[in-house]
Amino acid sequence: MNDLLAALLLGIIEGITEFLPVSSTGHLLIAQHWLGHRSDLFNIAIQAGAILAVVLIYRHRLLGLLAAFVGRDMRAPHDPLGKDVRPAQVREYGFKLLLAFIVTAIGGLLVKALGWELPDTVRPIAWALIFGAFWMVIAEQLAAKRAAREGERTTISWTTAVLVGIAQVVAGVFPGTSRSAATIFVALLAGTTSRAAATEFAFLVGIPTMFAATGFELLSMLKDGGLGNEDWAALGVAFIASAVTAFIAVKWLLRYIETHRFTAFAGYRVALGIALLLWLPSGS
Known part of the structure; x- marks a missing residue:
């Protein structure tokens, strides 16, 4: 297959799956068995392309956060339920995003220092897809029961922020877990009953996380002199494809969760995981 076409397909796969709770890393690892292995920089850069789409979608929210921190007299952003929030609440929300990012950064550096890395084979990804599906259903059921008892809660607590940061580290260590699924459902289990x-x-904290990961990988490759081996044309094609498809996928998901639960995604994960276990050799 033409290398640019393969890169385009990988970018599309990344863009569709990065923010859906189905594991973009798992889908990319599976796709690369047929489309060819890519460098760590390629894989992280196309994730950054998907994050760029989220920056565009949440640009007003991000500008509101910035305005609250610099003290500009600017209309505060709305929370997911449409209620007005005060600048002080916006600043607190921003500090919680920062806390989650710091926890992720420290955890990620610790993981790298200890050399923790699971094999990127399909079988463990399949099991992660299946177990993650059950985790999603349980978390959403518990959140629904809590919402029925206490009403819908949109507040992100400091504890939730820490747990979301840890969830990002866990998702990075276990391919197939899904960063978006891990963070969304940890937040639901920790007391935030609103899916929105x-x-x-989860999406906002992914912005600094993935951009930092891309920058870290780029600096590492600069230090090791590995940038000359990168196919920049293929990376550029995949980056653009990822950004465009992620924009469409996230817009669709945000509308979908207004009236639907995540059950369909759990069913997809189970079906895909079982198919992989049945159809692929045990050593794949």
Whole structure:
């Protein structure tokens, strides 16, 4: 297959799956068995392309956060349920995003220092897809029961922020877990019963996380002199494809969760995981 076409397909796969709770890393690892292995920089850069789409979608929210921190007299952003929030609340929300990012950064550096890395074979990804599906259903059921008892809660607590940061590290260590699924459902289990609020926090904290990961990988390759080996044309094609498809996928998901639960995604994960276990050799 033409290398640019393969890169285009990988970018599309990344863009569709990065923010849906189905594991973009798992889908990319599976796709690369047929489309060819890519460098760590390629894989992280196309994730950054998907993050760029989220920056565009949440640009007003991000500008509101910036305005609250610099003290501009600017209309505060709305929470996911449409209620007005005060600048002080916006600043606190921003500090919680920062806390989640710091926890992720420290955890990620610790993981790298200890050399923790699971094999990127399909079988463990399949099991992660299946177990993650059950985790999603349980988390959403518990959140629904709590919402029925206490009403819908959109607040992100400090504890939730820490747990979301840890969830990002866990998702990075276990391919197939899904960063978006891990963070959304940790937030739901930690007391945020609103799917919209949990999803927004998960997506926003992914912005500095993925951009930092891309920058870290780029600096590492600069230090090792590995940038000359990168196919920049293929990376550029994949980056643009990822950004465009992620923009469409996230817009669709945000509308979908207004009236639907995540059950369909759990069913897809189970079906894909079982198919992989049945159809692929045990050593794949």
